[in-house]
Amino acid sequence: MRAADVMTTKVISVALESEVREIASLLAEHGISAVPVVDSEQRVLGIVSEGDLIRRIENDEDSHKSWWLKLFSGTSVVDYVKAHGRCAGEVMTPDPLTVSEDEPLHRIAGLLEKYRIKRVPVVRDGRLVGIVSRSNLLRGFATAEPEIEASIDDRNIRKAIYKELKALSGLWDEHLTVIVSNGCVQLWGLVETKEQRWAVQVAAENAPGVKQVINHLGLRPRGIGGY
Numbered sequence: 001m002r003a004a005d006v007m008t009t010k011v012i013s014v015a016l017e018s019e020v021r022e023i024a025s026l027l028a029e030h031g032i033s034a035v036p037v038v039d040s041e042q043r044v045l046g047i048v049s050e051g052d053l054i055r056r057i058e059n060d061e062d063s064h065k066s067w068w069l070k071l072f073s074g075t076s077v078v079d080y081v082k083a084h085g086r087c088a089g090e091v092m093t094p095d096p097l098t099v100s101e102d103e104p105l106h107r108i109a110g111l112l113e114k115y116r117i118k119r120v121p122v123v124r125d126g127r128l129v130g131i132v133s134r135s136n137l138l139r140g141f142a143t144a145e146p147e148i149e150a151s152i153d154d155r156n157i158r159k160a161i162y163k164e165l166k167a168l169s170g171l172w173d174e175h176l177t178v179i180v181s182n183g184c185v186q187l188w189g190l191v192e193t194k195e196q197r198w199a200v201q202v203a204a205e206n207a208p209g210v211k212q213v214i215n216h217l218g219l220r221p222r223g224i225g226g227y
Helices: 020-030 050-058 067-072 077-083 105-115 134-143 152-165 194-205
Strands: 034-038 044-049 119-124 127-133 176-181 184-191 212-215
Touching (some): 020 034, 034 127, 044 119, 152 194
Antiparallel strands (some): 034 044, 176 184
8 A cells, every 4th residue: 555545635725825823723723733844836935833833932031941831821722822923934944844745655564663663645747745743654454465555446445535535514525535445445533423424434435446335433632633
């Protein structure tokens, strides 16, 4: 299996000029831990993570006080960046590691371990097309043998399911991972309601070529991130 078989395809991203307070709001609103920074042509320029925002607190004039003590004393990450907001281009980690859609899962796992990162953007011709997180990898390893190549039919089924999911109102598929092996679909991730869970299953069952749908979707507690 490769990046294209497990990656999240709907990725929240920001521009260089996006304000830090807006980025903090995005992380909180969508329950994610990082956002890629892209230009007008979707080329990946950097990435802003929760760690980058925490470092902003550590660089405050009151640096003798640890960031977690500040949180308990009433200065949250969001409060801090509202008062000291700057743009993504100034706080991002520039030139982040990226992989192609054809990168094997075992190599991605090695990269995450080597560089101690939680996720890696996936690019096609230098442009952002997805993201692979640790949770995506775990779902891929749990679903099928990672060395086995996904067939063209399986990848077409996956594309058809994601296309259908985009039409579902109120559903953010950055929290979903669809993995297809020999026509068997496994649904992983978190949704907001039982109705959404059922709707995702119906969308998968209706995709041409699907033989079976195994629904592992859970309900998302508030504050739990997707990647």
